[in-house]
Amino acid sequence: MTTSSPPTAMAERPRLLLHNFITVDQCKELEFIHRSCGVMGYRPGVLSTTLSHLIATNCPHLILPFVSIRNRIKDLAEDFFSCHFDLFLEFTGLISWCKGASIGWHSDDNRPYLKQRDFAAVCYLNSHGKDFKGGVFHFKDGEPASIFPVVGDVLIYTADSRNIHSVDEVTEGERLTLTLWFTRDSAHDEDAKLISLLSQRLLNNEDNHSDPFLPVPASDNMYWFPHGHDQLGFDVRCARVHILGYNFCSTSKNKCETSDSSCEELLARPLQLSRGDVILGEEFANSLHALQVLPSLL
Numbered sequence: 001m002t003t004s005s006p007p008t009a010m011a012e013r014p015r016l017l018l019h020n021f022i023t024v025d026q027c028k029e030l031e032f033i034h035r036s037c038g039v040m041g042y043r044p045g046v047l048s049t050t051l052s053h054l055i056a057t058n059c060p061h062l063i064l065p066f067v068s069i070r071n072r073i074k075d076l077a078e079d080f081f082s083c084h085f086d087l088f089l090e091f092t093g094l095i096s097w098c099k100g101a102s103i104g105w106h107s108d109d110n111r112p113y114l115k116q117r118d119f120a121a122v123c124y125l126n127s128h129g130k131d132f133k134g135g136v137f138h139f140k141d142g143e144p145a146s147i148f149p150v151v152g153d154v155l156i157y158t159a160d161s162r163n164i165h166s167v168d169e170v171t172e173g174e175r176l177t178l179t180l181w182f183t184r185d186s187a188h189d190e191d192a193k194l195i196s197l198l199s200q201r202l203l204n205n206e207d208n209h210s211d212p213f214l215p216v217p218a219s220d221n222m223y224w225f226p227h228g229h230d231q232l233g234f235d236v237r238c239a240r241v242h243i244l245g246y247n248f249c250s251t252s253k254n255k256c257e258t259s260d261s262s263c264e265e266l267l268a269r270p271l272q273l274s275r276g277d278v279i280l281g282e283e284f285a286n287s288l289h290a291l292q293v294l295p296s297l298l
């Protein structure tokens with residue numbers, strides 16, 4: 001089912017909301033990737049997983065679930081905006097908006113370094129009212145005026161001043177999206193950059209023979225989620241594993257230690273998982289590896 005506006009309104013404010021464009025299973029798969037790999041994002045209270053981050057942390061195989069979804073949304077945007085040329089993906093990222101996150105009125109090309117952005121697509125991977133509260137999307141003018149995110153829905157719009165929009169503060173839970181920007185400018189083609197990163201990584205792996213399937217954590221501060229004042233906050237990896245009912249513990253000491261000063265060191269080393277007093281048998285190369293495997297143990 002499609003929600004769109006009459007032709008004149010459409011020319012003034014080109015935008016489209018499509019329901020059920022991606023399946024709930026696809027949304028869950030992307031959510032799982034984000035839960036195991038997400039790092040601090042581009043705004044306060046926002047976590048993100050970009051494709052270049054997946055390559056840099058040795059997880060290029062996790063790009064596969066994005067491929068068909070990206071292509072379908074690109075075809076949709078080319079059709080809807082009647083492009084007589086191929087668009088390029090400029091950015092692809094899973095973005096979660098935690099409690100307190102919001103964004104005021106803006107267009108998506110509103111900075112000199114964002115001028116290449118022509119179109120935006122936001123896929124909602126979870127639902128307002130069920131998974132989070134707040135986080136409603138609004139267009140400043142025209143219809144539809146407000147969008148209440150529903151899992152599987154996709155919203156596309158031009159990145160220019162015809163589509164000024166905002167997102168209300170998230171007041172509970174975590175709001176998750178797959179956000180894409182498209183450009184006409186081949187100099188900003190994300191795929192060309194990803195291919196170059198992939199080939200560099202292959203060359204490096206040839207040199208150091210590292211295991212091609214084990215994730216490498218990003219630097220610790222990328223996982224540090226500031227919360228409140230006075231250096232308060234938490235490590236996103238610990239938070240994820242806690243939510244699933246587990247703790248990280250050191251393999252050497254067979255002792256759980258997630259909250260002391262050695263936590264950051266522990267998270268980058270081989271470790272095990274515990275649940276209450278019970279230590280699970282599996283050993284993991286590091287915290288990200290555990291987070292990637294944990295859903296299959298549940």
Ligand SMILES: O=C(O)CCC(=O)C(=O)O
Binds near residue numbers: 108
């Ligand atoms: O997540 C959304 O609904 C829109 C986000 C947004 O406006 C942005 O990232 O620029």
Ligand SMILES: [Fe+2]
Binds near residue numbers: 106107108165
């Ligand atoms: Fe935006």
